[in-house]
Amino acid sequence: MLKKLKTNFKVFKILLVTDELSEANRIIKFLGISFVILACFYILGFVRLSTTILICISLSGIFFIIGDIFEYFCKVQHQKKAINISIRYKKIGYLKLVKMICQFLAIISLIIAPYITTTLTTTMLAKVSNTLSMLAIGLTVFKIGLDNSMKKAEFEEMIADELLRVANEHAAVIQDKKE
Incomplete structure (x- = not known):
């Protein structure tokens, strides 16, 4: 029983770290997409840079x-x-x-x-x-x-x-x- 709990805890930790990495990666992607949108808005004259x-x-x-x-x-x-x-x-x-x-x-x-x-x-x-x-x-x-x-x-x-x-x-x- 204790061994199974330890295994489940290790899997949970791996999933938690994976989720944190996914979130960080998602934020980076959103930042990149934001610059693409900014460039489109700039060329269309919606923003001034x-x-x-x-x-x-x-x-x-x-x-x-x-x-x-x-x-x-x-x-x-x-x-x-x-x-x-x-x-x-x-x-x-x-x-x-x-x-x-x-x-x-x-x-x-x-x-x-x-x-x-x-x-x-x-x-x-x-x-x-x-x-x-x-x-x-x-x-x-x-x-x-x-x-x-x-x-x-x-x-x-x-x-x-x-x-x-x-x-x-x-x-x-x-x-x-x-x-």
Whole structure:
């Protein structure tokens, strides 16, 4: 009876954590959809966005994507089996810290930065906005390339493992025939 209660409690904890992760994920998706809606409203003329707001949104996107790039490097470190485990986990810890700082700066860029006064001219603000937009697109495309490289490496590893398994089965069949 006690064992069953412990098992049920573990399942409950897993479901609770899963629900919390789902809720956090849902909030992130809603935030993304909100920006898509804002962009649609902007193009249709329902809202006006100042150059400062656009700079802050682009800056936030840059920080989010840089955080994702650091997450990619965390995954790469997880896969490096040849490195001493304590060194590997120390590197992963630093990478996760940088990712967390980037996420914090991304949120600050959305919530606080639009309200900071600036002395930049309209021309300079437009130049900064365009630069940050191009940087955000460039980093996003770069991150897509990193993800594709990782998927390719995982696929190649899966094929190599399957070929090795088939070769071992074939060798076992040949060995059985010899006996």
